[in-house]
Amino acid sequence: MWRACPTFLWLSPSYQAGTLNIFQFFCTEKLLLSQYWQAWPLVEEVAASEAVVAEAAEAAEVEAEAEEPMDSARTESLIQRELKTSMACLETLCRPSTFLTLHLRQETSEDSEGSGTGDDESLNDVTSDEEGDDDGQNASARPYMALLQSFKDTEAPVAKRRKLEHQSPQRSEEAAEPQEDEDEGDEASDVDHVDEPEETGLDLEEAPEEDEEDSEDEQDFTDPFDVHFAHPDETLVATRISSAKKGEWATKREMMQSWRAALTYPGSNPNEELLHSGTKLDGLKLKQKLREPASKKLGSFSSVQKALGPLVFNYRDVFHCDRSVQNAGQIRELVCLHALNHVFKTRDRVIKNNHKLAKDGQDTELELRDQGFTRPKVLFLLPTRNSCLKIVDIIRDLCNPEQQENRKRFDESFTDKDQKFGADRPADFQDLFEGNDDDMFRLGIKFTRKSVKYFAQFYNSDILFASPLGLRMALGSEAEKTKPDYDFLSSIEMVIVDQADALLMQNWEHVEQIFEHLNLQPKDAHGCDFSRVRNWYLEDWAKYFRQTIVLSAFNTPELSELQRLHCHNWAGKARLQPEYPGVLQKLGVKTKQTFSRFQSHQVDKDPDARFDYFTSAIVPSLVKRPADATGTLIFIPSYLDFVRVRNYFATSSAVNSVSFGAISEYADVPEASRARSHFLNGRHRVLLYTERAHHFRRYVLKGVRRVIFYGLPDNPIFYKEIAGGYLSKSEQDLEIEPGRGSVRVLFSKYDVIKLERIVGSQRVGKMIQERGDTFDFV
Structure with missing residues (x-):
């Protein structure tokens, strides 16, 4: 350590022996607390000429001081001054780019920041304190800097600097310019690109609003925010998390208004009561600044809000x-209010704690754990830019x-505002x-x-909005030769996936x-x-x-x-779904509907069993009387199944007499x-049509029989x-x-979720369990 850090040379020879233990303890304590032993090899040695100059200056001071008698108090005072000066010189002479120097500077500053991300807000009284501290440090280092400056232009030989890091040769500036231009072009083509540096400084927040209640952000065991995040019951949480890790979950089922609710909790006791009803806006623990706008925006809760609120x-x-x-608008308003309330409570608590620490000073014994590793706390996953606009x-x-x-x-x-389709x-x-x-976007707010900033850098944002594709591109990957970066997701405390059926x-x-990230x-x-940082982080x-x-x-x-693999909330989880009446009687046309169940013993073998049943039970009826096959539409949900069926019609000799067309996404x-036209005029007797094609196009196909x-x-x-x-x-x-039209449906026991929505909740059980495999509805 002493070889890498020549600070000890700056102590005068008469005090080296006497202060060795004290100084070694001081440096050792400093390094252990900072936990940056690995940074010391990066510190470059001071040039030989600089060390000689520093030693000469110290010797001169020692000679002057030796003329006066020294008692024990003066000796202790000199030792403290030497230690203080030595640390100041260490910080001054080490290169500012080294990680150790940056850390030492951060250790000595009195400011503190929320989650490591800065804000454009500051406390004036704390700033003045910091400036005073900086002046004190500069005063300690100034004599040495002035002396070193006077020898800056001397012709003394410069000692060779040890090469501590071996790096590949840097490209010349001329060679790097084309690459920079190319990168700038890529960024310019990205309409969501943010040219803003990550705020890694320790900027302090502005003091809380004066009209805020002083006790609003204090510990409140009736506030779900405190119970779940800020001050959870450590024993209860540890027990619940242990059960969740073991996969031990208890479920109870009940009716919530018109919805069937499955409530699941880690452990063996599913009978847990909610902290408050949450069925009224007045009963919610909202920030003061949100109460009046929420009352105007939401008013009284609707039925869906009363069910979801608790x-x-x-x-x-x-x-x-x-x-x-x-009900989409009502649900959006509810979750947006919840997300905004969570963000405001988190940030305001950080601001108030910053204010407390600033008042108490650097020597405070307060331990305020109120944040995560990074600033973003809420993530919205949305299908389109217009969905993001609504939120x-x-x-x-x-x-x-x-x-x-x-x-x-x-x-x-x-x-x-352009109208792309008819009413x-x-x-x-x-x-x-x-x-x-557009389904390619990302946005940080x-x-x-008193303000809101759109297109904030992700690490400086409170709420992130993105489509799955847009966020996936932001994460990067080694396969795409881009550096993966997903640290901004490390402290997400709330994920809201809206219109998940569209994301499918x-x-x-x-x-x-x-x-997964x-x-x-x-x-x-x-x-x-x-x-x-909170302990559970x-x-x-x-x-x-x-x-x-x-x-x-x-x-x-x-x-x-997704819920099974990635939802491990220690507070539990709930699934709400309605009783389905079915749509068999809502077609608007009288037609025979035949549901045929085929046997499938394993879910991974289901595609093969479906294809075998289709070729053995359905295709023969198309080939036997080709004229009757005219106007047959085959709807195929999966694109993989679509490719398989299309290849079968294109290559199998069994269907040579059946002409076909295909429309996929x-x-x-x-x-x-062209496929629609040929199908309408009979040139193609069969038309293959995928679910995604219908989702994105909603074609009104003609000629279907x-x-x-x-x-x-x-x-x-x-x-x-x-x-x-x-x-x-x-x-x-x-x-x-x-x-005269007809409908034929293929299903297996693994289609029970889809089948329930079509035939109704009361019929689905019989159709899956009965011995018969054919069910007709008119």
Whole structure:
């Protein structure tokens, strides 16, 4: 250590022996507390000439002081002065780029920051204290700096500096310029690119608003925020987390108004009561600044808000499977209020604790753990920019900021007033694809006391908004030759997935990958003040505290698996779904509907069993009388099954007499138009059609006489539109006689979730369990 750090040379020879133990203890304590032993090899040795100069200066001081008699008190005073001066010289002479020097400077400053991310707010009284401390340090180092400066231009030989790091040769500036230009071009093409540095300084927050209640952010065991995040019961939490790790969950089922609720808790006791009803706005523990705007925006709770309120505001994981166009706005308002309340409570508590620490000074014994590793606390996963616009509009109305930074850029990037389709499209289609339907975006929003900033750098943001594709691109990957960066997800405490059924129609793997990167330990510190980090973050328990809210029009195996693998909330989780009446009687046309169940013994063998049943039981009826096959639409939910069936029709000799066309989500407009035209005029007797193609296009196909569902759609609306809408259109166009159309459906026991939405909750059990495998409905 002494070889790497020549600070000990600066002590005068007469005091080296006497102060060796004290100085060694001082340095050792400093290094152990900072935990940066590995940084010492990076400190370069002081040049020989500088060491000689420093030693000569010390010798001169010693000679002058030796003329005066010294008692023990004076000796102790000199030792303290030497130690203080030595540390100041160590900080001054070490290169400022070394990690050790930066850390020593941070150790001596009195300011403290929330989660390692800075704010544009500051405390004036604390700033003045810091300036005074800096002046004291500079005064200690000034004599040495002045002396060294006087020898700066001498011709004394300079000692060789030891090469501590071996790096590859740097490219010349001329060679690097084209790459920089290329990178700038890529950034310019990204409309969501943020040219803002990460705030890693220790800027202090502004003092809390004077009109805020002093006791509002104090410990309150009736406030779910305190019970779940700020001051949880350590014994209860440890027990619950232990049960969650073992996979021990207890479930109880009950009715919540018109929804069937499955409440699951880690452990063996599912009978836990919520802290408060949450069925009224007045009963919520809201920040004072949110109460009046929330009262104007939400008013009295609707039925869906009363059902979700107790679960959402008590930080349970919520999986709501009955989101619709009618209740979408009410649910958005509820979750936005909850997210904003959580962010404001977190930030205001950090600000008040900063103020307390600033008042008490550097020697305070207060231990205030109020934050995570990084600043972002809430993540919204949304399908389109227009969906993001709706959420941000609600948040803006609730917080009512005095200033909005980058508002014009936000409006230009997320607003599209052009009408891209007619008013005859279904309501759910209009709700999803109206406005700007771009599914590649990401946005960070930062809140200060009186303003909101759009397009904030992710590490400086409080709330993140992104589509799965947009956030997946931001994460990067080694395969794409981009440095992975997902530390900004390390302290996410709330994830809200809105319109999850629409995300299923995109690439669901992006959603899974995002959840896999949530609440991981960060690779870099990002200016984090670890003395302020909550203990359960340090214990790597963040995923057990995170609240996940998934809003979908219906349940699917993918969503259930997401909840099982990535929702470990120690407070429990709940799934709400309605009783389904079915849509068999809502087609708008009289037609025979035949449901055929095939045997499938394993879920991974289900695609093979389905294909075998299709080729052995369905295809022969098409080949036997080719004329009757005209106008047959085969609906295929999975693209993989679509490719398999398409290849079968293209290559199998068994169906040589049956001409066919195909429309998938990857077909361009001319190709789809050509297939539709050939199907209408009879040139193609069979048309293969995928679920994603219908989701994104909502074609009104003409000439349909017979519908075969290779598999049931996830969305029951699609069944009505295809089985009822297409056959009704053919009857209106006199393509078929009324009642002559037919529907054939293939299903197995693994399709029970889809089947329930089509035939109804009361029929599905019999259709799965009865011995018969054919069920007819008229």
